[in-house]
Amino acid sequence: MALRATRAVFMRGGTSKAVMFHAADLPPNRADWAPIFLGCMGSPDPNGRQLDGMGGGVSSLSKICIIGPPSRSDADVDYTFAQIPITGTDIDYSGNCGNMSSAIGPFAVDEGLVAVPRDGNATVRIHNTNTSKIIVAHFPVVDGRAAVTGDFALDGVAGTAAPIRLDFTDPAGSKTGKLLPTGNVVDLLDVPGLGKIRASLIDAANPGVHLAAADIGLTGLELPHELERNTALVAQLEALRQVAAVAMGFAPDLDAAKRMASIPKVVLLSAPQDSPTLSGQSLPASSIDILARTISVGQPHRAIPLTGALCLAVGCRVPGSVAHSLVRASESSLRIGHPSGVIVVAADTQLRADGSLHVAAASVFRTARRLFQGDVLTAG
Structure with a gap:
């Protein structure tokens, strides 16, 4: 059986982990992504452990992020999130992962996709294609790369790291266009x-x-x-x-x-x-x-x-x-x-x-870290 090598980076973002792909390294037809992503994660696994892939047997560790050039003038990169099933084969593109959103800005900087100051603070505008929303990431850079060390502690993650502020602009109606899709508060x-x-x-x-x-x-x-x-x-x-x-x-x-x-x-x-x-x-x-x-x-x-x-x-x-x-x-x-x-x-x-609620933005702090880079091997 031949193994296919695809360039990839493995990153932690917040309290999740994902394999990161450049859109240019994947087939142009999204339908052809499934074998690569399932093989990468080790799915489907009836035992629920994903031992034959990068997944960890829980949803927060069975994720894929695809990053490419922006399709909107108000963004620096496009980011598509894929939730990979553990025991099944239906890849879910319907929503975003906020934790992994924190890794997109540092990935874009370290991969040379955006221009930032050599030292100081970076701002990366991320277009999440799953929700058609803009997320603005702010984080420090050192020697032209995303800073890793820092004193920000994130519950659920050991140690401390450099903080990443994420501003989710106009977050209401991420999938339906309405804050209250049914029109009811309850x-x-x-x-x-x-x-x-x-x-x-x-x-x-x-x-x-x-x-x-x-x-x-x-x-x-x-x-x-x-x-x-x-x-x-x-x-x-x-x-x-x-x-x-x-x-x-x-x-x-x-x-x-x-x-x-x-x-x-x-x-x-x-x-x-x-x-x-x-x-x-x-x-x-x-x-x-x-x-x-x-x-x-x-x-x-x-x-x-x-x-x-x-x-x-x-x-x-x-x-x-x-x-x-x-x-x-x-x-x-x-x-x-x-x-x-x-x-x-x-x-x-x-x-x-009129009693309706306008949501200008929602913001949160996270941390992220590159874990390894190279090629991920999948069958085919």
């Missing part, structure tokens, strides 16, 4: 196995379905391994995601929604309370404004996905929403507690005279 979703569940369906940065953990019999303190053990609940939450996907207009029916596994993210919410973390330490209620547990691509997430945090921050600003009813009042940044710690997100919102 919807009553009829979910097999759960019954009728109150949820807020929010489309900002990446679409989310927000519900109170208490409404499905949870405390909101459950850690990912506890949720994973409750396989019946995980299946019910996947059913809820599919119902929400149809209600938000992403899919015409539940079968189609099942194939679109990455959106919307399901986020279980509770009011601030002392909560455990994966490190064994406890988050005091005073350190957070809202507590979240996220289901991403059918799996309880070890942290909150970045775009999920951005969506939640916006949802907290929508009067009457599920998140708004649980969040501690805050005029500036929001502190979201999750299994790995706390993420601080700023949402620049204004309430219009």
Whole structure:
């Protein structure tokens, strides 16, 4: 069997990792990308471990980023995100990964795709083709390359690194063109196995379905391994995601929604309370404004996905929403507690005279690092 070598870079972005490709190194027809991406990640793997590829057996480690020249005059690069299934073969291009968005600017600088000062601060305007939105990355550069070392600590990632600020401009309506795709602040979703569940369906940065953990019999303190053990609940939450996907207009029916596994993210919410973390330490209620547990691509997430945090921050600003009813009042940044710690997100919102919410931007700090560069080998 011949092996195909494709130039690639492996990077951590925030609390995720992905293989990064230049668009020019891939076939011009997107339909021809699938064998390369699946082979790269080691999918499909019925054992769920992706041992024969670069994937890590969880959704946050089964990702691909494609970077190329900009197709818009207000961007420096185009960036396409692909969520690679672990046990299946349906690659999902429907949403963005906010964590990996933090790696795009440094990748573009280090690969010579954009011009930046030799020393100082870089600004890279990123066009995410999945959502047709602009993300502006700000980060330090040293000797013409993205800085790696720094004193910024990111919960869920060991050590410290150089900070990267991401500004998601005009994030509302990332997939539907509307902040509230159904027109309702709260919807009553009829979910097999759960019954009728109150949820807020929010489309900002990446679409989310927000519900109170208490409404499905949870405390909101459950850690990912506890949720994973409750396989019946995980299946019910996947059913809820599919119902929400149809209600938000992403899919015409539940079968189609099942194939679109990455959106919307399901986020279980509770009011601030002392909560455990994966490190064994406890988050005091005073350190957070809202507590979240996220289901991403059918799996309880070890942290909150970045775009999920951005969506939640916006949802907290929508009067009457599920998140708004649980969040501690805050005029500036929001502190979201999750299994790995706390993420601080700023949402620049204004309430219009007609009661609608305008979202100018949502911002967050991340870190990223290049792990290796070379060729990835796939069959064919």
